[in-house]
Amino acid sequence: MIFSSWLFAFYFVAVFGVYWGLRTRRSRHVFLLLASCVFYMTWNPWLILLIFGTIAIDYAAALMIDRSDRTSRRKAVLLVSLVSNLGVLAVFKYADFFILSFRDLLQTFGFHSDLQTLSILLPVGISFFTFQSLSYTVDVYRRVIPPVRSFVDFSLFVMFFPQLVAGPIVKARDFLPQLETIKRFDWRRIDAGIVLFMIGLTKKLLIADQLATLVDPVFADPTRYSTRDLWLAMFCYGGQIYCDFSGYTDMAIACARMMGFELFENFANPYLATSLVDFWRRWHISLSTWLRDYLYIPLGGSRFGKWLTYRNLMITMLLGGLWHGASWTFVIWGAIHGLALSINKAFGRRSDANLSGAGPTRYLRTASCWALTLLVVHIAWVFFRCQPVTPVGAPEPEPTVVALQRAAYFVTHLFVAAEPDRPVWIMNKIPMVLALALMFGMQLYDEWTRHGRPGLRLPAPLAGIGYAAWLFALLILSPANTSPFIYFQF
Numbered sequence: 001m002i003f004s005s006w007l008f009a010f011y012f013v014a015v016f017g018v019y020w021g022l023r024t025r026r027s028r029h030v031f032l033l034l035a036s037c038v039f040y041m042t043w044n045p046w047l048i049l050l051i052f053g054t055i056a057i058d059y060a061a062a063l064m065i066d067r068s069d070r071t072s073r074r075k076a077v078l079l080v081s082l083v084s085n086l087g088v089l090a091v092f093k094y095a096d097f098f099i100l101s102f103r104d105l106l107q108t109f110g111f112h113s114d115l116q117t118l119s120i121l122l123p124v125g126i127s128f129f130t131f132q133s134l135s136y137t138v139d140v141y142r143r144v145i146p147p148v149r150s151f152v153d154f155s156l157f158v159m160f161f162p163q164l165v166a167g168p169i170v171k172a173r174d175f176l177p178q179l180e181t182i183k184r185f186d187w188r189r190i191d192a193g194i195v196l197f198m199i200g201l202t203k204k205l206l207i208a209d210q211l212a213t214l215v216d217p218v219f220a221d222p223t224r225y226s227t228r229d230l231w232l233a234m235f236c237y238g239g240q241i242y243c244d245f246s247g248y249t250d251m252a253i254a255c256a257r258m259m260g261f262e263l264f265e266n267f268a269n270p271y272l273a274t275s276l277v278d279f280w281r282r283w284h285i286s287l288s289t290w291l292r293d294y295l296y297i298p299l300g301g302s303r304f305g306k307w308l309t310y311r312n313l314m315i316t317m318l319l320g321g322l323w324h325g326a327s328w329t330f331v332i333w334g335a336i337h338g339l340a341l342s343i344n345k346a347f348g349r350r351s352d353a354n355l356s357g358a359g360p361t362r363y364l365r366t367a368s369c370w371a372l373t374l375l376v377v378h379i380a381w382v383f384f385r386c387q388p389v390t391p392v393g394a395p396e397p398e399p400t401v402v403a404l405q406r407a408a409y410f411v412t413h414l415f416v417a418a419e420p421d422r423p424v425w426i427m428n429k430i431p432m433v434l435a436l437a438l439m440f441g442m443q444l445y446d447e448w449t450r451h452g453r454p455g456l457r458l459p460a461p462l463a464g465i466g467y468a469a470w471l472f473a474l475l476i477l478s479p480a481n482t483s484p485f486i487y488f489q490f
Helices: 006-021 025-041 045-067 071-108 126-141 151-159 172-180 187-220 227-258 276-282 285-299 306-324 328-347 360-385 400-415 429-450 460-477
Strands: none
Touching (some): 025 151, 045 071, 071 126, 126 285, 126 306, 151 172, 187 460, 227 429, 276 328, 328 360, 328 400
């Protein structure tokens, strides 16, 4: 069930009406849990058992950790939680990846192998709900939070449908306290939620889905296109993935807000960042903070000298790349960011991306850092996008090396002129450039208001007319069939 579909619109209206019609906190929680189950089961009804298995193990583990004062017992129970959560990821998400990689390695050294993949169905959002549930038991072990006693409340924390399949990754310390108070209907929150949902819908339909029509054919076969096509397609993919993912997040936060809940902010205008450190403070914030709190800092963070800091950054980003998907191209994407972050740390290039300042030197330095950051991020996106594909009728995806070759060709011919025998200058390039301009304009406006500057304020009648025109434009200009969100595959 996709947020940008009519099916979800009818579903949410029904859930919204019943939810606010219930009077007790317990009845609302039970209803939201049932609604979340229905939401997830529209993809595959049987995979709901996997989520509840994860929930049951972590719920019991947290209670056992809390009841014990013996460090060895607490660690043993935590280990059970870690193994169960990471084991689910290993089997469902990475088993075929490791089988194919091992088979390719054997063939590289001249050994024949008949190893077959398991062809296991990947549950939607598995990386999100396993990380979310896992962080809960770790926080209970660290005594950051007490364990929740209500199985319904804990299940709702893991399965809350607005953020179930693509985040943001919610921490128990932020969400569970919100379940302790009964929500009051507040029209101002509803109005703010509607506006935010419309913004997310605009990003998805008017920008991301439109850019996809240009991006997909170029990345499918970059050898058919010239260097100028590749540059445009690279930046268009950067716009597509940002508007697709941040659009989903906006709609998720909006749906939660309209029911009285606040979710974690996941994006803060990342393409205005002036360093890689600044970029990761702005991009997929819930994942970057999760990796910081549960991987980077436990590894030692930056406490033991610069070389161990660089090592910890590389490990964190390599595993962050692998978190996104079972492919070596994701690992390379993580390696690029890990290396760039290490260089960033080494030279002290830190910036809060505040574009204000005095003097031409300050402006020139800021613009140079911004341009370099944007270039590194988008070159890394090429590897992120070039994934092995499964040809129609084929039992397995193409070898990873084929995807790596596409990515290598793409990046190489950004700087080495590529003029095919029959150059294909991308059609409809003007709408794509306008879509990119709209994306940057939305970020600039949001950055303007974030620094305390006044935003646009319209009288109520004009605002109503504006909302109606906005919705009409979405209905007219959006594609007939909206595509699934990119991060659903993770």
